Amino acid sequence: MATCAILAEELSRRFDGRLAVDRLSLAVYEGEVFGFLGPNGAGKTTTVRMLAGLIAPTSGRALIAGVDVVAEPQRVRSLVGVLTESPGLYEKLSVWQNLQFYADLYGLAPSTPQIERYLRLFDLWERRFDPVSALSKGMKQKLALARSLLHDPKVLFLDEPTAGLDPEAAKTVRDLIAALSQERRTIFLCTHNLHEAEQLCDRIGLIKQRLLKVGTPHQLKRELYGHQIVVDLKKPLESLDSQLNLPFVKGLRVEQTRLVIELENPQEQNPLLVRRLVELGAEIQFVREADRSLEDVYLQLVREESL
Amino acid sequence: MRRVWVVVLKEWREALKGGKLLWVGTVALPVILLGISVYMMLSVGDLSALEDEDLKMVLHTLFSVFLLYFMLFPMIIPNAISVYAIMSEKEQKSLEPLLATPLQTWELFLAKVLSAVIPAVVITWATFGVFVLIVGQMLPAGLWEIVWRDFGIAALVTLVLFAPLASVFVTMTSMAIATRTSDARSAQLLSSFVVLPIALWALVSIYQNALLQPANLVGVSLLLLGLNIVLLKIAVRLFRREEILTRWR
Numbered sequence: 001m002a003t004c005a006i007l008a009e010e011l012s013r014r015f016d017g018r019l020a021v022d023r024l025s026l027a028v029y030e031g032e033v034f035g036f037l038g039p040n041g042a043g044k045t046t047t048v049r050m051l052a053g054l055i056a057p058t059s060g061r062a063l064i065a066g067v068d069v070v071a072e073p074q075r076v077r078s079l080v081g082v083l084t085e086s087p088g089l090y091e092k093l094s095v096w097q098n099l100q101f102y103a104d105l106y107g108l109a110p111s112t113p114q115i116e117r118y119l120r121l122f123d124l125w126e127r128r129f130d131p132v133s134a135l136s137k138g139m140k141q142k143l144a145l146a147r148s149l150l151h152d153p154k155v156l157f158l159d160e161p162t163a164g165l166d167p168e169a170a171k172t173v174r175d176l177i178a179a180l181s182q183e184r185r186t187i188f189l190c191t192h193n194l195h196e197a198e199q200l201c202d203r204i205g206l207i208k209q210r211l212l213k214v215g216t217p218h219q220l221k222r223e224l225y226g227h228q229i230v231v232d233l234k235k236p237l238e239s240l241d242s243q244l245n246l247p248f249v250k251g252l253r254v255e256q257t258r259l260v261i262e263l264e265n266p267q268e269q270n271p272l273l274v275r276r277l278v279e280l281g282a283e284i285q286f287v288r289e290a291d292r293s294l295e296d297v298y299l300q301l302v303r304e305e306s307l
Numbered sequence: 308m309r310r311v312w313v314v315v316l317k318e319w320r321e322a323l324k325g326g327k328l329l330w331v332g333t334v335a336l337p338v339i340l341l342g343i344s345v346y347m348m349l350s351v352g353d354l355s356a357l358e359d360e361d362l363k364m365v366l367h368t369l370f371s372v373f374l375l376y377f378m379l380f381p382m383i384i385p386n387a388i389s390v391y392a393i394m395s396e397k398e399q400k401s402l403e404p405l406l407a408t409p410l411q412t413w414e415l416f417l418a419k420v421l422s423a424v425i426p427a428v429v430i431t432w433a434t435f436g437v438f439v440l441i442v443g444q445m446l447p448a449g450l451w452e453i454v455w456r457d458f459g460i461a462a463l464v465t466l467v468l469f470a471p472l473a474s475v476f477v478t479m480t481s482m483a484i485a486t487r488t489s490d491a492r493s494a495q496l497l498s499s500f501v502v503l504p505i506a507l508w509a510l511v512s513i514y515q516n517a518l519l520q521p522a523n524l525v526g527v528s529l530l531l532l533g534l535n536i537v538l539l540k541i542a543v544r545l546f547r548r549e550e551i552l553t554r555w556r
Contacts, residue, residue, distance in 0.1 A: 015553065054406055055549050074409050082407035086400040090317070092324040097317075104313040105408045131324075147404065 002029040004063070005155050005186035006051060011060035013046050020046040022210040023060065028203075030154075031184040033177070035191060035201030037298055042208045044190045045085070048157045051188070053077045065154050078106065081153035085160045087144035091133040095124055095143055098132055099150060106151040118146035122176070138169025145176060155186045162193060174200060194295045206298060221296075228290035229266050229273075231259040234283035243280055246273065260290060310410050314418035315425070318392055322422070333384055333426060337434040340376045344438060347372065348445045355447040363457075366450075370458045371513045373438065377465050378509055380431040381474035382502045385423035389478040390494045392419045393485035402551055416546040420478050427474040435466055464524040472531040477501055479538040486545050486554075505531075 006028035013021045021043040028034040038044050049055045051062055053069045053076035062069045064076045089098050096115065103111030119125045122142040132140060141161065148156060161177065162170035177200055181187055191197050197204055198217045206212040206220075213220060227250070236257055244252065248269045251262035259277075263269045270287065277284060351365055396402045405415070443451050481498035488494040505527075512523060544550065 049552065052407055054403070055552060074411065077407060078409045080407070082404065084400070084403045084407070088399060088401040088404040090321060090395075090401060091399055092321055093317070097320060101313065101317045102404075102408065105310055105405075105410055107309070144404070 002031075004028070005030045005032070005065055006034075006062070006188060008047075008051065008062040009060055011047070011050060011057050011062055013043070013050060013055070014058045015046075019209060021050070021057075021207075024207070024211050026205060026211060026214065028186060028188060030186055031181070032202045033181045033187045033189060033200050035189050035197035035204040036207060037191065037194065037197055037204060038207040044207060045159060047207065048082070048159055048188065048190060052080050052082050052157050054082075078151065079154050081148035081151065081156045083145055083148045083156070083158045083161055085163065087140045089132045089140055089143060089147075092131055094129050094131055095119065095135070096128040098143065099147060102147050102150055108151060111150075114150055114152075118149060122146050136169070138165050138172065141165060141169065141173055142176070145173065149180070153185070155188065156180065157188045157190075159190045160192065161189070162191070162196060170196075194298055227264065227266060228260060228262050229270065230286075230288050230290050231261060231273075231277065231282075231284060232286040233257045233259065233277075234285055237277075237280060237282050240280070244276065246276055249273070311414050311418045311421065314410070314415060315422045318388075318418065318422035319426075321395060322388055322391060333387070333430060336383060337380065337430060340380075341434060341437060341441065344373055344376065345441060345445070348442060353447075354450060366454060366457070370454065373442075374458070374461060374465055375509050375513065377431055377435055377438075377462070378469060378473065379502070379506065380434060381427045381470040382477045382505060384427035384430055385474050385478040386481050386495070386498055386502070388426060389419065389423040389481040390485045390491060390498055392422060393482050394488075394491040394494055397485075397489075398491070406548055406551065412546050412548050412551070416542060419482060420475065423478040423481075424471065424474045427478075428471050431470045431474075432466060435462070460521045461524055464521050464528070468528040469524055469531070472528050472535060473505065475535050476531050476538065479535065479542050483538070483541055483545055486551075 004027050006026065008024050008026040011021060011024040011026075012019070024043075024047060036044055036047065046055070050057045051064060051069060053064070053073035056070055056073070065079050067075050067079060069076050090101070093101070096119075099115045099118070100111065103115060108114055116125070119128055122145065124139060124143060124146070127135065127139065132143065135143065145158075145161065148158075158177065162173050165173065174196060177187060177189070181200070189197065189201060201217065203214060203216050204220060205214045234257065236254075240254060240259070241252060246269075248264045249261060250264060251260075253260040261273065263273065266289070274284060274287060347369060351369065354362060354365065357365060396405070406412070442454075446454065477498070480501045481494070484498045484501075485491075485494040488497065508527060
């Protein structure tokens with residue numbers, strides 16, 4: 001059975017009476033990349049701050065690698081690495097001095113091999129004596145990521161790691177995250193980039209004050225749109241609506257030569273549907289599951305929650 | 308305490324790469340005031356030619372002004388450092404990653420205070436040392452003993468008691484102001500007003516010939532101690548992790 005790296009139970013947080021996070025319960029397993037999605041102000045950063053031992057929850061509890069965030073916040077902070085939304089580096093200090101400072105705070109001794117390892121990994125070795133102010137945005141983000149990894153944390157919280165980066169730098173950071181997940185680190189990834197979440201995450205949680213849904217990207221899509229199939233025809237069929245006459249067809253949309261059909265149980269009913277379409281004279285080119293993006297799932301859930 | 312010193316050293320590294328204001332406060336100001344002291348000593352002419360009463364009056368006036376300098380050093384120097392220590396963290400948005408480490412908020416607070424107070428006190432003492440060497444050379448033979456007898460205790464009270472307490476007072480006030488201010492210039496300006504009541508008291512004391520009285524200096528030092536205790540209570544509130552993360556903007 002997989003070990004739980006992050007466990008939250010009924011975690012809530014209020015700020016001056018305003019509810020920021022509402023009874024969030026969640027389990028993230030060791031080595032998992034967990035995507036945390038939600039609109040601005042949905043409570044993502046507050047959740048990360050609670051889980052990383054930066055602020056205390058108003059109620060509920062959370063464990064990081066079995067350590068209680070309320071009872072032992074300092075120990076939790078030594079177990080986790082946090083990449084905040086802005087890199088928050090000391091601009092006047094050099095690349096090396098920035099990492100050395102954090103290595104000293106974590107009490108790493110000797111720290112030099114660890115600093116060198118990450119500077120080389122992130123292609124910053126040649127720039128180690130440069131002041132941080134001389135680095136590009138992408139380099140700063142990589143340095144901030146190196147800083148969050150320096151003490152070899154079990155759990156890594158990444159808040160918008162690719163926000164504001166150019167496509168090349170964003171890809172570099174994404175590749176790094178993918179590489180880190182190969183090292184069996186637990187990664188909690190807050191992002192607005194749904195494509196990124198779909199690409200990197202094993203499971204995804206959608207939050208808007210409360211946790212709306214949790215699942216793999218595939219599960220989430222199936223849950224909302226999984227009963228839709230797409231049939232591509234060679235040429236359009238006339239008055240299909242009235243002729244199809246199959247009781248298990250729950251919905252039909254005709255887009256010229258493309259039919260988007262909602263079924264009760266596609267696996268069972270697809271052969272019957274295909275036979276019926278052929279009887280009606282359809283020349284079928286392809287039959288496939290409706291291809292919905294995570295963005296569709298996200299937008300639908302957030303919209304439903306707003307209603 | 309290990310983490311406190313790690314942060315203190317980082318503060319000093321950053322401060323050394325800081326702006327002109329910092330160098331003016333820490334190096335240029337002592338040099339200028341030492342220059343003025345030497346000029347004043349030279350401008351009074353030959354002290355050995357003065358009558359006892361005149362000599363006593365001249366020395367009293369001179370050393371009241373000199374003492375005022377050594378009261379101002381520990382208040383002016385930390386102002387620049389402590390405002391910078393908070394404002395740079397705010398401007399660079401470096402507080403959240405810092406608070407995500409095992410560093411505790413009291414350690415952060417203590418480090419910020421020490422990083423401003425230590426240089427202020429050390430510079431004050433070092434400047435005093437240079438001052439003693441220069442003035443000692445300039446005073447006619449035998450006069451240094453008289454100066455030391457009459458003003459030595461006041462100087463010691465100023466250096467050992469007043470300087471650290473005044474330095475802590477200005478540091479904590481500047482830090483409290485900087486936590487509530489969005490730009491360094493206004494923080495600097497507002498916190499510079501903190502020095503005014505003490506400077507005013509010192510000037511009035513000079514006018515009343517009371518500045519060099521040790522009892523007077525001990526009294527104001529005790530007042531500073533009381534104020535520091537109140538400020539510490541305010542600082543404990545301001546330096547709560549949640550306060551820093553949610554209200555320091």
